[in-house]
Amino acid sequence: xxxxxxKKASTHVPPQTLVLDxxxxxxxxxxxxxxxANPTYNDCRxxxxxxxxxxRDRCSYISSELDGCKDFGELAFRRPVEKGFIVNWEAEKxxxxxxxxxxxxxxxxxxxxxxxxxxxxxxxxxxLQKNCDxxxxxxxxxxxxxxxxxxxxxxxxxSDTSSVSSLPQECLLIIDTSYSDTTIIxxxxxxxxxxxxxxxxxxxxxxxxxxxxxSSLRHYNMMEETYLLNEIKEAxxxxxxxxxxxxxxxxxxxxxxxxxxxxxxxxIVVDYVLPDYxxxxxxxxxxxxxxxxxxxxxxxxxxxxxxxxxxxxNERFAVPELLFNxxxxxxxxxxxxxxxxxxLNVLPEALKVGMLANVVVVGGNALxxxxxxxxxxxxxxxxxxxxxxxxxRADDPVKxxxxxxxxxxxxxxxxxxxxxxxxxxxxxxxxxxxxxxxEGDR
Amino acid sequence: MPHVELLPNSSSAAAPGWxxxxxxxxxxxxxxxxxxxxxRAAPRGGPRGENELxxxxxxxxxxxxxxxxxxxxxxxxxxxxxxxxxPKTQNxxxxxxxxxxxxxxxxxxxxxxAQQQQAPSSRATAASRAVxxxxxxxxxxxxxxxxxxxxxxxxxxxxxxxxxxxxxTSSMPPPxxxxxxxxxxxxxxxxxxxxxxxxxxxxxxxQRQFCDNCGYWGKIKCLKxxxxxxxxxxxxxxEATRCLKWA
Ligand SMILES: [Zn+2]
Ligand SMILES: [Zn+2]
Numbered sequence: 001x002x003x004x005x006x007k008k009a010s011t012h013v014p015p016q017t018l019v020l021d022x023x024x025x026x027x028x029x030x031x032x033x034x035x036x037a038n039p040t041y042n043d044c045r046x047x048x049x050x051x052x053x054x055x056r057d058r059c060s061y062i063s064s065e066l067d068g069c070k071d072f073g074e075l076a077f078r079r080p081v082e083k084g085f086i087v088n089w090e091a092e093k094x095x096x097x098x099x100x101x102x103x104x105x106x107x108x109x110x111x112x113x114x115x116x117x118x119x120x121x122x123x124x125x126x127x128l129q130k131n132c133d134x135x136x137x138x139x140x141x142x143x144x145x146x147x148x149x150x151x152x153x154x155x156x157x158x159s160d161t162s163s164v165s166s167l168p169q170e171c172l173l174i175i176d177t178s179y180s181d182t183t184i185i186x187x188x189x190x191x192x193x194x195x196x197x198x199x200x201x202x203x204x205x206x207x208x209x210x211x212x213x214x215s216s217l218r219h220y221n222m223m224e225e226t227y228l229l230n231e232i233k234e235a236x237x238x239x240x241x242x243x244x245x246x247x248x249x250x251x252x253x254x255x256x257x258x259x260x261x262x263x264x265x266x267x268i269v270v271d272y273v274l275p276d277y278x279x280x281x282x283x284x285x286x287x288x289x290x291x292x293x294x295x296x297x298x299x300x301x302x303x304x305x306x307x308x309x310x311x312x313x314n315e316r317f318a319v320p321e322l323l324f325n326x327x328x329x330x331x332x333x334x335x336x337x338x339x340x341x342x343x344l345n346v347l348p349e350a351l352k353v354g355m356l357a358n359v360v361v362v363g364g365n366a367l368x369x370x371x372x373x374x375x376x377x378x379x380x381x382x383x384x385x386x387x388x389x390x391x392x393r394a395d396d397p398v399k400x401x402x403x404x405x406x407x408x409x410x411x412x413x414x415x416x417x418x419x420x421x422x423x424x425x426x427x428x429x430x431x432x433x434x435x436x437x438x439e440g441d442r
Numbered sequence: 443m444p445h446v447e448l449l450p451n452s453s454s455a456a457a458p459g460w461x462x463x464x465x466x467x468x469x470x471x472x473x474x475x476x477x478x479x480x481x482r483a484a485p486r487g488g489p490r491g492e493n494e495l496x497x498x499x500x501x502x503x504x505x506x507x508x509x510x511x512x513x514x515x516x517x518x519x520x521x522x523x524x525x526x527x528x529p530k531t532q533n534x535x536x537x538x539x540x541x542x543x544x545x546x547x548x549x550x551x552x553x554x555x556a557q558q559q560q561a562p563s564s565r566a567t568a569a570s571r572a573v574x575x576x577x578x579x580x581x582x583x584x585x586x587x588x589x590x591x592x593x594x595x596x597x598x599x600x601x602x603x604x605x606x607x608x609x610x611t612s613s614m615p616p617p618x619x620x621x622x623x624x625x626x627x628x629x630x631x632x633x634x635x636x637x638x639x640x641x642x643x644x645x646x647x648x649q650r651q652f653c654d655n656c657g658y659w660g661k662i663k664c665l666k667x668x669x670x671x672x673x674x675x676x677x678x679x680x681e682a683t684r685c686l687k688w689a
Contacts, residue, residue: 024513053520060523078520082513082544083634089538094522123637125551131537139534180513183637188627195629199637201511209510214657217683254658257673314657327649329510330503332641339639348622349615438630 013416014143017115017409018100018107021150021402022092023049024081025179025204025364027063028402029099029107031114032409039406044399045107047099051078051091062098064106071277072227084121084180085128089135096140115419116142117409119150119401122183122197126434133433137425144419147437151176151183153404154360154394155190156414166411171354175340175375176401178363179204182323182336184343186355196346200339201331202322204364208233210329211319219310228283232272232312233319236285239370240317242377243325253313264288264313274308285312320368324378337378356383359391366397499668502688513544548634555633655679 013034021028027047032039052061052075061069069075080092100107116136120129129147136145155168168190176183182200186193212229216222222229240246253269256262269288275281288311322328324335334342340359344352359379365371376391383389394400408414425433495503529535631637642649651660653672660670662677667686671677 051520051522053518060520062523076515076518076520078518079513083548085544085547087540087542087544087547088514089540090522090526093538094524094526097527123631123634125547125634127550128547131540134531134533135537138531139529139538141530188623191627192631193626193629194631195626197632197637198639199634200639205513206510209512213510218656250658254672255656258675318652318657325650327642328652329507330649331507333639334642338642342639347626348618350618351623353615 012143012421013412013419014113014115016109016113017117017415018109018111018142019117019402019406019409021119021405022081022086023179024079024084025049026398027095027099028399030402030406031107031109032406034410034412034415036410039403039410041396041399041403043406044402046398047095047106049079049081049092049095051094052076053078063095064099070281072275072281073277074224075227076224077226081180084178085124086120086132087128089131093135093139101140111140111142113143115144115409115415116140116146117405117415118145118147119153119405120147121180122149122151122185122192122194123199129434129437130430133425133430133437137422141422144421145425146415146418146420148418149185149192150401150405151185151362152187152190152192153408154362154401155187156404156408156411157400166414169358171351171358173340173344173355173359175336175359175361175366176363177203177323177336177361177365177371182339182363182365184340186343186347186351188351193347193351196343198339198343200323200326200333200336202326202333202336204230204233207237207319207322207365210322211237211315214315214319215310222310228274231282232285232310234367235283236270236272236312236316237320237368238317239320239324239368239374241370241374246317246321249317250314264290264311268316269311269313270316271309271311274310276306276308288313320365320371323365323371324374335378336375337382340379341382353387357388357390359389360400361391361393362397362400364398366393496668502667502686505688516543551633552635654684 015034017032017034019030019032025048027049028044029047030039030043030045032043047063048066049063050066051063052066052069053059054061054069054071055074055076056071059069078088078091080086080088080090080095082088086092097105099105100109101111102108118132118136120132132147133145136142136147151174154174155172156166157169168187170189172187172190174183174185174187176185181203184196184198184200186196208226208230211233212222212226215229215232240249249268252265252267254262255264266288270285271288271292272285273283275283292307292309318328322331324337326333326335333339344355347355361372361375372391372393376389379391380389396403420433420436529538651670652658653660653676654664654669655671655676658672658676660672662671662673663669664671664677664680664685666681669680669685671680
């Protein structure tokens with residue numbers, strides 16, 4: 001290691017980079033050799049960003065250890081990331097060490113010989129950024145480091161997203177609809193237009209918690225079954241194509257009045273067969289069967305397998321509807337299409353046009369059936385007809401931001417321009433570092 | 443969209459503690475729910491007679507949303523398994539020991555910004571202050587231009603006709619103004635609170651009301667707690683489960 005403050009300190013760049021998209025729900029991570037050939041989604045590992053504890057078997061699970069979990073019943077989670085930002089470093093450090101440093105770590109590396117490219121959510125409070133920078137250099141001692149808003153690195157996909165580009169796309173509007181919230185992020189040549197960044201406080205976490213609340217109210221107490229309700233949400237939820245269709249579906253899933261009962265429409269209502277964590281770890285959905293549904297109320301056969309069913313009716317579409325109508329539960333915010341318009345209205349017209357022609361949706365909620373169709377239809381209705389609207393979902397919305405970051409990291413000339421070495425940090429300190437990352441030299 | 447069907451005799455109480463509600467387009471965006479949004483939501487307020495949410499209802503809604511937004515259950519207190527590695531510096535030790543939640547950090551950020559506003563740093567340019575430090579104006583769509591005090595520099599230059607959703611008037615937009623572009627690109631980030639989207643516009647469609655129990659349209663209002671239900675069956679279930687739960 002060259003002496004402190006020497007010119008060489010900033011030119012020595014280790015040959016590999018840990019690319020880490022540090023989400024609230026999962027870490028997306030991979031080790032990228034510099035000047036590597038075009039990285040792909042396959043180079044990315046998705047790791048739970050949590051420490052879980054089961055009150056049933058009294059086992060604790062750190063991140064990827066959950067792969068070996070056989071009983072998700074009443075599993076409790078401790079998540080280091082809150083509202084998208086790393087808050088609890090005691091837990092995050094444990095998870096990073098478990099996945100990146102310890103002897104059996106799946107992505108083991110020596111931080112002193114590795115660069116860290118770490119993504120964050122926009123509008124991160126400065127004190128939390130400072131905590132993060134200090135831990136990266138003082139606790140993990142990474143050789144060099146760059147922290148930025150993850151979405152900005154999506155500009156380094158070529159426009160057909162199949163290959164690397166060393167030049168960022170001119171105009172790109174990223175919609176990141178993930179666990180903590182949904183953010184709207186306009187980029188100009190890969191640079192964030194900060195005053196136009198907008199946040200809708202509806203994300204996958206809220207949807208899962210809402211489904212948990214509704215199922216507990218209407219059927220059984222599911223308040224401790226976060227894992228299961230998340231699984232059910234992913235399996236059965238869909239976004240209605242329009243508010244008119246939403247109303248129709250609401251009629252088709254209503255039980256009717258006393259004395260005037262309606263048949264539930266089994267093309268929408270499903271019975272979710274719950275796992276018993278003995279013969280089955282995961283459940284599955286099947287069309288609603290009123291007879292079997294009645295049997296679950298204490299009329300199960302004494303012999304043979306029991307089945308516990310959780311019917312899912314209007315929950316299937318009323319839950320993800322919050323992305324489009326947050327006021328349905330009293331959240332005082334416009335829906336996602338209106339949020340996008342609010343962001344665009346900050347921009348000059350030429351940029352609005354450019355952004356609308358290149359909208360890319362990332363994040364897990366983009367996988368909900370019908371989400372893209374509804375978003376495109378409602379956004380189209382808000383945009384003047386003569387304007388081109390090009391909106392697409394990333395091929396893998398969960399890993400896409402990671403891939404953008406990996407493509408950036410695979411290009412030594414780009415990476416060198418932004419990395420800060422540990423020697424520089426030791427010399428100049430965290431206040432300087434924070435400023436450098438904000439202003440950048442890109 | 444049929445928000446609510448009018449029922450016969452809709453103005454008279456049908457049962458003790460219950461009333462049929464004629465929904466005349468009550469819009470809760472006129473009341474502040476999230477304390478963080480108070481500044482922005484307040485100007486939309488104004489008495490709306492009996493359709494206005496009571497303070498108790500507002501608290502109940504805010505509590506429920508806070509519960510749905512929660513990241514961690516502080517009661518669970520899951521310990522770090524195994525033997526944790528030793529912090530390598532004083533900084534690291536301090537940071538690793540923090541037991542604060544996100545709300546504490548966000549409150550700090552808001553307090554800091556309030557201080558900066560009182561004593562603006564001489565280094566900050568007027569433009570960046572206007573963008574970063576003033577509470578953001580409410581959404582300008584779909585009608586009504588921002589008042590001069592609310593307009594950011596970006597918008598002030600482009601006060602377009604109010605009727606359009608996007609203020610774009612022709613398919614050939616004027617070329618990019620480089621000064622304006624540079625101001626946008628060099629502006630500092632908004633605070634977390636300021637990055638949130640605005641409440642729905644006052645003239646928009648009314649909030650949809652759902653049955654608190656089964657999720658169907660909520661045509662009947664509970665006089666005790668203000669929640670809606672779809673009929674007698676759900677009314678009984680509501681009273682047995684959630685009525686006043688969040689109060
Ligand atoms: Zn009902
Ligand atoms: Zn009630």
